[in-house]
Amino acid sequence: xxxxxxxxxxxxxxxxxxxxxxxxxxxxxxxxxxxxxxxxxxxxxxxxxxxxxxxxxxxxxxxxxxxxxxxxxxxxxxxxxxxxxxxxxxxxxxxxxxxxxxxxxxxxxxxxxxxxxxxxxxxxxxxxxxxxxxxxxxxxxxxxxxxxxxxxxxxxxxxxxxxxxxxxxxxxxxxxxxxxxxxxxxxxxxxxxxxxxxxxxxxxxxxxxxxxxxxxxxxxxxxxxxxxxxxxxxxxxxxxxxxxxxxxxxxxxxxxxxxxxxxxxxxxxxxxxxxxxxxxxxxxxxxxxxxxxxxxxxxxxxxxxxxxxxxxxxxxxxxxxxxxxxxxxxxxxxxxxxxxxxxxxxxxxxxxxxxxxxxxxxxxxxxxxxxxxxxxxxxxxxxxxxxxxxxxxxxxxxxxxxxxxxxxxxxxxxxxxxxxxxxxxxxxxxxxxxxxxxxxxxxxxxxxxxxxxxxxxxxxxxxxxxxxxxxxxxxxxxxxxxxxxxx
Amino acid sequence: xxxxxxxxxxxxxxxxxxxxxxxxxxxxxxxxxxxxxxxxxxxxxxxxxxxxxxxxxxxxxxxxxxxxxxxxxxxxxxxxxxxxxxxxxxxxxxxxxxxxxxxxxxxxxxxxxx
Numbered sequence: 001x002x003x004x005x006x007x008x009x010x011x012x013x014x015x016x017x018x019x020x021x022x023x024x025x026x027x028x029x030x031x032x033x034x035x036x037x038x039x040x041x042x043x044x045x046x047x048x049x050x051x052x053x054x055x056x057x058x059x060x061x062x063x064x065x066x067x068x069x070x071x072x073x074x075x076x077x078x079x080x081x082x083x084x085x086x087x088x089x090x091x092x093x094x095x096x097x098x099x100x101x102x103x104x105x106x107x108x109x110x111x112x113x114x115x116x117x118x119x120x121x122x123x124x125x126x127x128x129x130x131x132x133x134x135x136x137x138x139x140x141x142x143x144x145x146x147x148x149x150x151x152x153x154x155x156x157x158x159x160x161x162x163x164x165x166x167x168x169x170x171x172x173x174x175x176x177x178x179x180x181x182x183x184x185x186x187x188x189x190x191x192x193x194x195x196x197x198x199x200x201x202x203x204x205x206x207x208x209x210x211x212x213x214x215x216x217x218x219x220x221x222x223x224x225x226x227x228x229x230x231x232x233x234x235x236x237x238x239x240x241x242x243x244x245x246x247x248x249x250x251x252x253x254x255x256x257x258x259x260x261x262x263x264x265x266x267x268x269x270x271x272x273x274x275x276x277x278x279x280x281x282x283x284x285x286x287x288x289x290x291x292x293x294x295x296x297x298x299x300x301x302x303x304x305x306x307x308x309x310x311x312x313x314x315x316x317x318x319x320x321x322x323x324x325x326x327x328x329x330x331x332x333x334x335x336x337x338x339x340x341x342x343x344x345x346x347x348x349x350x351x352x353x354x355x356x357x358x359x360x361x362x363x364x365x366x367x368x369x370x371x372x373x374x375x376x377x378x379x380x381x382x383x384x385x386x387x388x389x390x391x392x393x394x395x396x397x398x399x400x401x402x403x404x405x406x407x408x409x410x411x412x413x414x415x416x417x418x419x420x421x422x423x424x425x426x427x428x429x430x431x432x433x434x435x436x437x438x439x440x441x442x443x444x445x446x447x448x449x450x451x452x453x454x455x456x457x458x459x460x461x462x463x464x465x466x467x468x469x470x471x472x473x474x475x476x477x478x479x480x481x482x483x484x485x486x487x
Numbered sequence: 488x489x490x491x492x493x494x495x496x497x498x499x500x501x502x503x504x505x506x507x508x509x510x511x512x513x514x515x516x517x518x519x520x521x522x523x524x525x526x527x528x529x530x531x532x533x534x535x536x537x538x539x540x541x542x543x544x545x546x547x548x549x550x551x552x553x554x555x556x557x558x559x560x561x562x563x564x565x566x567x568x569x570x571x572x573x574x575x576x577x578x579x580x581x582x583x584x585x586x587x588x589x590x591x592x593x594x595x596x597x598x599x600x601x
Contacts, residue, residue, distance in 0.1 A: 102581045195560040209559055238566060239559070307543040318520060325521070327594050332587035338597050340521075348523030353531075356522055360513070360532060361539055363520040374543065379556030381549045386557055418535050419542050435560025459561065 004029055005165035006482065009074060009222040012168055016063060016073040023056040023063070023073030027117055030075045034119060034166045037486070041142045043160040045080045046088050047120035055117045062115070070229055072115025077170040079158050080121035081128055082108050082213070083202040087118075091204045092126040092136040092154075095324050095331045095350035105202025106234045107171055107213050114229040122157030122170055126352045127321065128178055128206045130154050131424040132414065135354045140411055143186060144483040145449055149408040152182030152424075155216060159186040162216045164486040169217045169226050173203060175210045176309050177403075177428025180440035183216055184403035184452020187442045187481060189469065190216045191223040194459050195435030196241035198227075199234035207316035208239075210309075210432040219479050220441060220469035224248035227462060243460060251463035256471040257291035260396040265298045267401030267427050279444035279451040280402045283472065287400070290471055297396060299388035304381050305429040310422060311365050311378035312433075317355075318362025324350065357418060386434045393458040398468055402427055403440040403452030427454060437462045441469045442478040450478070507537040 004012065004026055015021055031049055038044060052075070059073035083089050083101035085108075090096045104112065112118070125135045133141035133156025141156040143149040144164040151160040155172035159182035162170050172179045174192035183190025191214045198213040205211060215226040228249060233242040263284065268277060288294055326332040326346025333349050336342035351359070365374035392399060404424060414421040431438040436456050443453035453472070457465040473479050508516075513532050517524045524532070579592060588595040 099585055102578065102585070196564075235567075235569070239561070239564075241561065241564065301549065304546060304549060307545045310539060311543050311546070322521075326587065327596055328582075329585035330587075336597050339599050341523075342597055343521045344523035347521055348525075351522070353528075356524075356528075357532060357535055357539075359520050359522065360516045361536060364516050364536065364540070365543075367516070367519060374540075374546075376556050377546050377549075377551065378543070379558060380551035380554040381546050383554050383557035384549065384551065386560070386562075419538055422542075433560070 005033060006487070007168070008219050009168040009217060010225055013071055013074050013225070017068055019063060023059040023117065024053060026073065027052050027056040027075050027119065030119060030167060034161070037164055037166055040147055041144060041160050041164060042139050043123055043141055043157045043164070043166060044077070044120045045090055045092070045123050045138050045157070048087055048118060051087075052117050052119050059115055059117060069113070069115040070225065071111065074116050075119050075167055076111060076116045077119050077122050077158060077161055077167045078108060079124055079155050079170065079172050081124060081173055081204045082171055083204070084108050084118065084121065087121065089121065089204070090137070091128070092124040092138065093350065093352065093355070094137045097137065097331065099329055101202075103202060106199035106236060107230050108202065110230055110232070111171070119167055122155070122161055124157050125154035125354070127204070127355050128154040128173055128175055129317070129354050129358050131177065131181055131421055132411075133157060133182070134411060134415055135352055137352060142411070143408050144486055145187065145408065148410055149449070150185070150411050152185035152408065154178040156182050158216045159183055159188060159190070162186070162188050162218060163483060165482055169215060169222055171213060171230070172216050173211060173213050174432065175206050176313060176432050177425035179214045179216060180403050180428050180438060180452065180454060181425060183440040184450065185408040187450030187478070188216055188218055189220050189223050189442070189479060190214070190440045191227060191462070191466070192431065192438050193227060193231065193462055194437045196239050197231050197437070197460065197462065199232070199237040199240050201234055201236035205320040207313040208320060209316060210313060212432070220439065220466045220473055221249070221252055223439070224252055224466045224470070246463050248463050248466055251467050252470045254467050255291070256468065259292040259398065259468060261287055261292045261294050262297035262392055262396035262399045263294055264302070264399050264401040265296050266302045271405050271426065272402055273406040273446070275446040276402055276404070276406060276451050279446060280453055283443035283453045284400060286472065286475060290475060295396065297392045297399065299385070299392055299430070301381065301384040301388050302430050305385055305433055306422060306426055308378045308381050308385065308433060309425070309429045310361070311374050312382065314358040314362035315366050315375050316362070318359045318366065321355070321359055326350070354418070382433050385430060389430070389434045389436060397457070398461070398465060399456040401454055403454040407446050407449035407451060431456050435459060437465050439465050439469050441472060442481070443472070443476070444478055450481070506540070508533050508540070
């Protein structure tokens with residue numbers, strides 16, 4: 001069968017359960033697609049071929065015995081930020097180039113438990129710090145819609161892999177937009193769940209009050225299937241929330257009629273590309289036709305979300321990344337003169353330029369004399385932004401707007417000016433600051449490049465958000481488009 | 488008062504930031520962060536950190552009188568406690584397999600005390 005790669009994860013799981021094809025056949029076909037695309041896209045840091053084929057054979061035995069789980073035999077990839085036992089876990093950094101994780105992240109263990117087969121680890125911005133997947137120690141990822149362009153970031157490897165149908169689904173993480181922004185730029189579905197919904201255990205920390213694991217897929221239905229297996233309480237994550245996991249798949253088909261949609265006024269302001277805006281407005285019109293009621297809402301403090309983020313995230317990053325000291329694991333410099341030299345040169349040589357920039361920004365804003373002016377001030381404005389969202393959700397069910405200001409941009413176009421790069425996440429950061437679930441779905445094209453529509457919901461409303469996304473995908477076919485050369 | 492135009496206008500603000508960081512300040516931040524920087528890296532961070540600080544300076548315009556700082560996105564949830572029992576197994580050999588230098592179960596570093 002040659003059309004596996006254009007099937008959805010849901011269809012593949014069903015096909016495996018019905019024994020229409022074997023997991024070994026499926027896994028081999030996807031591994032071949034990964035190999036064939038690696039030179040062009042650089043979406044993977046590691047490919048675990050032998051282990052994947054062995055796991056697929058075991059999955060086939062389980063399926064033959066009628067003992068399969070929801071994802072038994074289905075191939076997936078993990079962003080290289082998730083620890084995988086016995087498999088190199090680099091986080092896109094020279095610092096962890098030689099790191100073989102001694103344990104599995106909870107997300108990895110849960111998906112393994114559901115029967116999913118890992119094909120490899122995807123490329124990413126170093127320590128998830130970036131919006132273009134250009135800061136990886138392993139070289140930039142390329143956008144399958146146009147290899148001269150970035151796929152977005154930081155989960156650019158996972159996004160490019162799903163967009164080019166090298167895997168039907170891939171895990172990802174979102175601290176300021178790192179799932180939704182690459183989903184938009186690659187024309188796929190990206191879900192960032194509520195903070196606390198998916199365990200952070202074994203997910204290498206960047207900014208702990210913002211980081212959340214999620215998934216990149218070809219459709220909202222596939223995201224629902226993945227989230228159902230990934231979500232849940234974990235005693236190993238101190239901010240994991242102990243609340244039941246609803247059946248996200250069962251909730252997909254609920255009617256949309258009467259859904260109250262808030263249009264984020266601040267997102268349709270100066271800075272939004274006119275063509276992007278047109279595609280998003282067309283999508284909103286379709287929602288209206290599907291029975292949704294649209295009203296404009298204003299979140300007056302939201303425009304300050306990028307400045308808040310670039311205080312809070314670097315502050316938490318500078319603290320989290322203090323653990324990389326060249327002593328217990330990771331990179332160590334050659335011939336250290338003394339202990340201080342060992343620390344400083346290991347970190348100076350092991351971290352890339354953007355990671356060092358964020359560590360230093362964080363160190364500065366937390367240092368004596370600046371803590372109140374920067375860090376506490378940012379936390380107070382974060383509270384104002386959170387209050388804006390709470391107020392908005394008093395009158396609407398979900399908020400909608402663009403995911404990004406523009407479609408994908410050229411590799412190298414924004415690397416020289418960090419602030420230009422940071423502004424890519426202007427529409428996505430708010431959901432991280434308030435811990436809200438949000439999804440990006442493809443809603444059309446501008447000059448043959450995909451555009452994303454963002455849907456944000458109140459805490460723990462993933463079922464609602466996915467339901468709204470699914471209704472759109474039942475009425476459109478943007479999410480089924482595959483870039484030329486990968487169809 | 489705070490609109491995207493404000494934030495976007497900062498992107499184009501190429502003028503010298505009001506409080507540009509000095510070489511010495513960058514060196515002292517790097518020392519606090521235990522980062523060795525080459526002499527060619529220092530001016531790069533002088534420029535970009537100064538501009539980032541100018542950019543986040545937009546926060547000064549927000550009236551936060553009486554606003555409680557938000558450190559956690561799910562307010563009301565407190566840190567969980569668990570019974571004080573040993574839950575970790577001794578896996579030091581596995582963990583130390585990743586260490587640059589180990590002997591007799593100990594991590595080795597250059598001599599600290601002469």
